[in-house]
Amino acid sequence: MRAFVALLRKELRSYFGSPLVYVVAAVFLAYTGYYFHTDLVYFVTFGFGVAIMENLWQLVFLDIRLVLMLAVPLLTMRLLAEERRLGTLELLLTYPMRDGVVVAAKLGACLLVLAGLLASTLVYPLWLHGVQAFPLAPVAAGYVGLLLLGAACASYGLFVSACTDSQVLAAFLTAMPLLLLWLLSWNEAASASGSLAVVRAVSMFNHFQPFTVGVIDARDVFYFVFLAGAFVWATLRVLEARQWRGRR
């Protein structure tokens, strides 16, 4: 536990000690703010009235999702790739703790940063609620969905970062499949009817969609937790592979 806390603090310090996290946060807030503004204008212009969840927040959450997908690779790329490049991983893995502690602390720090980014967007619903009251619980469900989606993407990013010592490559290989998953479900019309069911079942965004209208389904929660767990497991196997591959 002490080792976990020490590592978590070091990870957070190295996040906030580099300009990257501030740039990512600024861009994240600028984009989400812009999307909130345009979605709100759309909502007000067409006068959807009481159906605020479907006609405003769903759009906002789907837009935040896209910005989140661009932010995650930038936050995960250095986690293990940098330690590999510097060679500090060898020393770190000789301290009296399990590899899992290293992985947990790194993922934990990344999730805290992601949660911080998402928390800063709470300003939009809270401000709007002050102007005109609406049920907040479904909006909270949307945030739960964003956190779960972020956790799954981050643990995938951590896994990629464990596989290479190049941060650029790690970011690229994290972003590409995420984009592909998005495109797959976005362009549903192009899929053959047989493959459509499969695409829907595996697509992260089809599992994310219910959250955006305020529905938390146990199957969707399980899907994201399973995905995050699977990539943590894969990351541990990559770290273990040093033992038989003989690489730093």
Next chain:
Amino acid sequence: MDDVSFTVGRGEVAALLGPNGSGKSTLMRCLIGFFSPTRGRVRVAGLDVGDDPVEARRRLGYLPEQVTLYPDLPVRRYLEFVAGAKGLGRGSRRSAVEDVIGRCGLESVTGKLNGKLSKGFRQRVGLAQALLGDPPVLVLDEPTVGLDPVQTLELRALLRALRGRTVLLSTHILSEASALCTRIVILSRGRLVVEDTPEGLGRRLEGMSRLVVRVDGPLPEVAAALRALPGVARVDVEPAEDGSGQVLVVRAVDPVPVQRVLATTVVGRGWTLLEVRASAPALEDLFVRAVGR
């Protein structure tokens, strides 16, 4: 690595010797559990590294061959992080960090970034992180490599001050091994070739003497002529430091008659004999024989 087996007793300082690529670093990485051996066992302070890596590592301090520190952390903060990562509590962490800072002479650089340190200080910070948590066993991979002579002497003094701990250090500098260690293990091509005390190794060398010869003449012919002399076991060419003449090392069982014929031969061939010096048998001789070079 194949068929390497040895024991370092409690409080012993052992040297792992061998040419580059002989498997020293690989062996050390097996000891600290970074690599696991395909066959065989490693025990540290009675604990099997494969079965209980966390507890075994708690008893181990490790200095890797290339000391890699987080470049953007200042020295004190880095050591505090390592103390935390090694599981030291908040209270003991501070005093442990102060202790290793004092012991390794890091007082003047505690606020400096790791990335800005000189090689000598980097090595000391590496040693300091190994000492955190007060492990009874230290594994030091080439602790003095790349240091200038003053830094090397300082680091050796530091290592000497670690008495009481069990230390395994690797080096390819034989004088370092004989100066610091109570036991010497020589590896070659992944195999253990010699394991002995420095005195025991000295005894093995009895009966073999070295003559250092400096001659002004064509090198291949001089070497060939010396090799042909009766009683000469081996002739090696060494680089001359100041460029005047060629330096050759002649090894012989009985140096006195060799010395006589050597002088007459060199002068008789019209070359200039600049120096003949008998030197005590050195570990190098044994090392050269042991690794078959």
